[in-house]
Amino acid sequence: MHLEAATESQRLDFKRAIEWDVALFAKDILAMSNVQYGGALVIGVDDGTFKRTGVTPAQEKTYVPDLMRDQMTRFADPHVQFDVSVVSDREGKRYVVIEVKQFSEVPVICRVEDPKAGVKNGIMYYRTLHRRPESAPVGNSFDLRTILDLATVKMMQRRRAVGYAATEDVTDALNDELEGL
Numbered sequence: 001m002h003l004e005a006a007t008e009s010q011r012l013d014f015k016r017a018i019e020w021d022v023a024l025f026a027k028d029i030l031a032m033s034n035v036q037y038g039g040a041l042v043i044g045v046d047d048g049t050f051k052r053t054g055v056t057p058a059q060e061k062t063y064v065p066d067l068m069r070d071q072m073t074r075f076a077d078p079h080v081q082f083d084v085s086v087v088s089d090r091e092g093k094r095y096v097v098i099e100v101k102q103f104s105e106v107p108v109i110c111r112v113e114d115p116k117a118g119v120k121n122g123i124m125y126y127r128t129l130h131r132r133p134e135s136a137p138v139g140n141s142f143d144l145r146t147i148l149d150l151a152t153v154k155m156m157q158r159r160r161a162v163g164y165a166a167t168e169d170v171t172d173a174l175n176d177e178l179e180g181l
Contacts, residue, residue, distance in 0.1 A: 034125065
């Protein structure tokens with residue numbers, strides 16, 4: 001992971017040094033789960049200035065993966081998957097990295113209304129591509145199509161893995177049947 005670029009992207013989000021609070025991270029974790037290949041939240045880098053401060057030992061101790069996953073369960077349908085690690089830079093400053101995995105079968109939607117977290121029930125969040133990267137509700141057809149295309153590819157891969165495949169015989173028969181329409 002490179003912190004030298006000092007820029008956020010669809011797959012990279014910086015957060016200032018702060019203790020874990022599910023309400024402060026829920027929207028970003030939901031959004032990154034709907035991005036191809038997922039993404040990473042790096043805690044200990046000011047997101048406005050990109051100044052690397054690192055986290056304190058007390059802050060670091062609040063990032064307990066099992067507790068974090070349990071708390072995120074309330075927000076996500078289906079569940080989101082993520083890993084938590086601590087890395088150090090050359091100066092010895094420590095950063096918490098939350099690596100969010102891309103959804104495994106279907107896109108993730110929010111399952112609760114939580115004003116503190118800034119999320120609403122039934123909304124799909126995504127890291128936008130068309131302006132400054134941010135975690136936001138899916139708000140345009142391009143982002144929705146990107147997520148649906150990804151879900152479709154995953155579905156086709158799963159079906160192919162268990163033996164479903166359209167053979168040429170089936171394809172020819174379907175084309176013959178549709179020709180009369």
